[in-house]
Amino acid sequence: MIDTHARIYVAGHRGMVGSAIVRALKARGYDNLLLRTSKELDLRDNRRVAEFFAETKPDYVYLAAAKVGGILANSTFPAEFIYDNLAIQTNVIHHAYVHGVRKLLLLGSSCIYPRDSPQPMKEEYLLTGPLEPTNEWYAVAKIAGIKMCQAYRRQYGCDFIAAMPTNLYGPNDNFDLQTAHVLAALLRRFHEAREQGTAPTLWGTGAPRREFLHVDDCADACLFLMDRYSDAMIMNVGAGQDIAIAELAAQVAEVVGYRGDMQWDRAKPDGMPRKLMDSSRIAALGWKPATSLADGLRRTYSWYRQQLGESRSGVS
C-alpha cells in the first residue's frame, strides 16, 4: 500500500476521472495531493512541467489530464486531439522519469483497439488492425502514451503503467451537447425534451454497442492498479457488459421520466460498431466494479439535476 502521506499528483483533477480519483484518494486518507488546474499549469508547456516536477517532486502520478470528447468533438477537432494529448503525455511522462517518480498511471481508452477487433477486446489486440476513423487521432496519441510508458520502463526501469477504461460516465461528466459523450448527452437531451415538451434527436442509428462504467468504479480500479500492478502490459478496465445505444436511450428516457418519441439523425456517425472490453485480467487480480448501469444512471441524473439547481424530488 502507498503511504498516505506520499506526494500524489493527480493531473486533470477537475475532470470527471481526475475528480473521482481525488475523491477516492481522500476517502482512503491520502493527505498530500498535488493539484493544478490547466490555467495554473498548462501541461502542453514542457518548461512549466519541468519546473512543476522540480518544485513539487511527486512520488506518484495519476495522469488523467487530456483533451477529451465524444464522437463529434473527436472527428471535428483532430489536430487538437492529437497535439494536446501527445504534448500533455510526453511532458508528464518524461518529467516523471527525470524527477524520479516512483509510479505513474496513464489513463488510456478503449478506442486504442482496432475498429474491427473481435469482441470482447483483449489487451493483446492493440496494434493488430486499423483504428476507428472518428477517433484515430486521439487513439494514436493514446497509443503513443502507452508506448512511452513501456519504453521508459524498458530503458530506465520506470514503474509506469497504463489503464484502458471503457466509456465512462458520472459526476463532473461533460454535458455540452456538441462535445459530450453519449450518456451525458442523452441525459440532457431527454431532460430538456421532458421539460420543453419536444422530441429529442439522437445521433446515428442506435445500433452501435457500448460498455459503460461509472467513474467511481474507474477511480477505484486506478487506485487498485497503483497499489498492485506493475507491468508493461496495458490493463483493461470495464464493466463486463455492453448495451445498444437505442437500448441505452430507452433506459435514460425511463430514468428521466420522458415518455414521448425520439428521432435519430442518421447523418451523424455511429463510430465503432461495438466496444466491449475483456476485463478478465483485472478481475483475476481481484477487482470488480460495484455500480450497475441502472444505479449509475439514476445517480448521475440526480447529480445533473443538482447542478441545474433543481430539487432532487422525483429522482429516486
Ligand SMILES: NC(=O)C1=CN([C@@H]2O[C@H](COP(=O)(O)OP(=O)(O)OC[C@H]3O[C@@H](n4cnc5c(N)ncnc54)[C@H](OP(=O)(O)O)[C@@H]3O)[C@@H](O)[C@H]2O)C=CC1
Ligand atoms: N470520459 C470517458 O468516457 C473516458 C475517459 N478516459 C480517459 O480518462 C482521462 C480523463 O478523462 P475525463 O476525466 O473524462 O476528461 P475531462 O475532460 O473531464 O477532464 C480532463 C482534464 O484534463 C485537464 N486538461 C486538459 N488539457 C490540459 C492542459 N493542456 N493542461 C493541463 N490540464 C489539462 C483539464 O483540466 P482543467 O479542468 O483544469 O482545465 C480537465 O480537468 C483521459 O485520459 C481520457 O482519455 C478513458 C476512457 C473513457
Ligand SMILES: C[C@H]1O[C@H](OP(=O)(O)OP(=O)(O)OC[C@H]2O[C@@H](n3cnc4c(=O)[nH]c(N)nc43)[C@H](O)[C@@H]2O)[C@@H](O)[C@@H](O)C1=O
Ligand atoms: C470514450 C470514447 O468516446 C468516443 O467514442 P464513442 O464511444 O463512439 O463516443 P460517444 O460516446 O460520443 O458516442 C457513442 C455512440 O452514441 C451515439 N450517440 C447517439 N446520440 C448521441 C449524442 O447525442 N451524443 C453523442 N456523443 N453520441 C451519441 C454515437 O453516434 C455513437 O454511436 C471517442 O471520442 C473516443 O475517443 C473514446 O475514447
